Amino acid sequence: MRIGFHSTKLRLLVVSSILIMGSGCGGDDDLEPETEATPTTTAEGLDFANFLAGSIVGDVAEVECTLTNGTVTTCYQFTTTGDPIDHEVGPFCPDTIDEGAEAGGKWIENGTLVDISGEYITTLSTAYNDPEWDRLYDINTREVFQVTGDNCAAAAQLNPPEEFWYTCIDCTIEDFGGVVEQTFTIPVVPVPRETIAELGNDFPGVALNGLLLSFPADLDGIIATYNIAAIDDCGGHVNNAESYHYHGASGCSHEIEQVDHAPLIGYAMDGYGLYSMTNADGVEPTDLDECRGHTDTDRGYHYHATSPSENSFIGCFHGETVFEENAGGPPGGGPPGQ
Amino acid sequence: MNNYPMKMHLFMWSVLAGVALSAPSHAHQGSSTAEPRLVCAEKKLGAACEWKDGHDALYIGSCRQVSTSLLCVRNKPIVYPEKAVNEKAQVHTEEKTHTHNED
Numbered sequence: 001m002r003i004g005f006h007s008t009k010l011r012l013l014v015v016s017s018i019l020i021m022g023s024g025c026g027g028d029d030d031l032e033p034e035t036e037a038t039p040t041t042t043a044e045g046l047d048f049a050n051f052l053a054g055s056i057v058g059d060v061a062e063v064e065c066t067l068t069n070g071t072v073t074t075c076y077q078f079t080t081t082g083d084p085i086d087h088e089v090g091p092f093c094p095d096t097i098d099e100g101a102e103a104g105g106k107w108i109e110n111g112t113l114v115d116i117s118g119e120y121i122t123t124l125s126t127a128y129n130d131p132e133w134d135r136l137y138d139i140n141t142r143e144v145f146q147v148t149g150d151n152c153a154a155a156a157q158l159n160p161p162e163e164f165w166y167t168c169i170d171c172t173i174e175d176f177g178g179v180v181e182q183t184f185t186i187p188v189v190p191v192p193r194e195t196i197a198e199l200g201n202d203f204p205g206v207a208l209n210g211l212l213l214s215f216p217a218d219l220d221g222i223i224a225t226y227n228i229a230a231i232d233d234c235g236g237h238v239n240n241a242e243s244y245h246y247h248g249a250s251g252c253s254h255e256i257e258q259v260d261h262a263p264l265i266g267y268a269m270d271g272y273g274l275y276s277m278t279n280a281d282g283v284e285p286t287d288l289d290e291c292r293g294h295t296d297t298d299r300g301y302h303y304h305a306t307s308p309s310e311n312s313f314i315g316c317f318h319g320e321t322v323f324e325e326n327a328g329g330p331p332g333g334g335p336p337g338q
Numbered sequence: 339m340n341n342y343p344m345k346m347h348l349f350m351w352s353v354l355a356g357v358a359l360s361a362p363s364h365a366h367q368g369s370s371t372a373e374p375r376l377v378c379a380e381k382k383l384g385a386a387c388e389w390k391d392g393h394d395a396l397y398i399g400s401c402r403q404v405s406t407s408l409l410c411v412r413n414k415p416i417v418y419p420e421k422a423v424n425e426k427a428q429v430h431t432e433e434k435t436h437t438h439n440e441d
Contacts (some may be wrong), residue, residue, distance in 0.1 A: 001371045109392065110373060110391060111373045111374065111389065111390070111391030111392060111397070112391045112392035112393060176353075198383070198402055198403035198404070199402065199404045199405075200403050200404070200405070201405060201406070214402055216374075216404055216405060216409060218372075219372045220375065247421065275431045284392065284415045284416075285415075286414070286415060288413040288414070289413060290384070290399070290400045290402065290411070290413055291413075292411065292412075292413055304370040306411070306412060307416070309391065310374065310397070310411075310412060311374070312374075312404065312409065312411060314411075315399065315400070315402045315404075315411035315413065316402050316403075316411075
């Protein structure tokens with residue numbers, strides 16, 4: 001099974017991560033009964049007028065699709081540019097330990113979003129209580145060691161070759177050969193599930209600029225090899241499998257303002273709307289379910305993203321996503337790491 | 339397309355990746371970047387969970403299966419420590435005073 005995001009590379013990576021790391025989650029015996037999904041009013045689903053102009057390539061098709069509950073229905077199938085056309089990419093890493101926060105992006109340390117300044121690089125050994133982190137820079141030349149250019153393909157992944165340990169990952173879209181168009185298949189009409197579905201290795205959704213909303217980066221896996229896979233100030237970074245993608249909602253990308261409600265920032269793979277965490281007054285809803293969704297009369301069921309420091313968007317799927325028989329393929333989703 | 343080569347490819351890739359990933363087990367010590375994962379490491383799917391960030395703000399939610407592990411996904415508003423709230427209020431007051439003086 002996979003949900004509507006098409007990339008062979010991703011599928012290869014995901015099946016490996018499942019096989020390797022699956023034992024860490026406990027077996028089915030540990031699982032508690034699934035929670036009943038909250039009854040909802042009808043949600044409208046995707047409105048392509050909300051997407052940023054130029055973010056969708058070609059026409060939006062309506063195709064027959066099968067949902068995870070076996071229902072055959074109609075889905076939108078559309079391809080996006082994979083290019084963040086509404087903001088710059090990066091910066092990610094400072095060149096020297098003397099540069100300020102403006103020269104770097106963000107990192108998540110102990111649940112907190114921090115600026116990657118040159119000075120911050122020098123504090124990593126203290127933050128992680130491990131002097132090995134001081135190998136990330138040269139105290140004499142002041143240089144911060146980075147992965148760039150042709151090395152990105154080999155280095156921007158979990159457990160890179162040892163020659164790429166002790167580096168800050170500073171990779172652009174061009175370093176991976178340019179933008180990669182992304183195709184999504186999402187139900188035209190969201191269908192609430194009888195019980196919620198865990199995200200697992202499925203991507204949460206798509207931003208209104210057409211970029212992929214990815215699941216949490218494996219931060220501990222990344223620092224295990226003394227790497228900083230920085231995200232930029234817009235909450236995204238680039239890797240081989242997903243090109244530029246987001247790990248958090250930072251407010252950079254295209255959004256649709258709402259009256260007395262948080263702005264719309266994207267859609268989840270089940271077709272429900274995804275809104276930012278708070279409204280204009282900084283108030284977050286208090287009645288979110290475990291998927292981070294709730295219902296109101298104007299929007300029906302919809303989600304609210306977490307804060308960027310939480311390295312996620314939603315907690316689970318309230319609605320059915322697309323099931324596709326995939327010859328030889330694993331459950332859909334993304335790479336295990338960055 | 340013949341599926342067999344693809345499955346073989348997946349299997350071999352998985353084995354190679356598994357061997358590779360098992361290597362750097364020494365890695366870092368001390369503070370973790372991944373409190374939301376740690377707090378769910380010994381919990382069941384759907385269990386209530388909470389964790390604090392580096393500023394003592396409290397995050398309350400439930401353990402969800404995200405990627406390959408359980409992650410504490412918050413569904414309650416962040417509870418900021420009283421100190422942080424007070425500091426925030428003070429900054430807000432100072433900003434207002436500053437603005438007023440400029441006027």
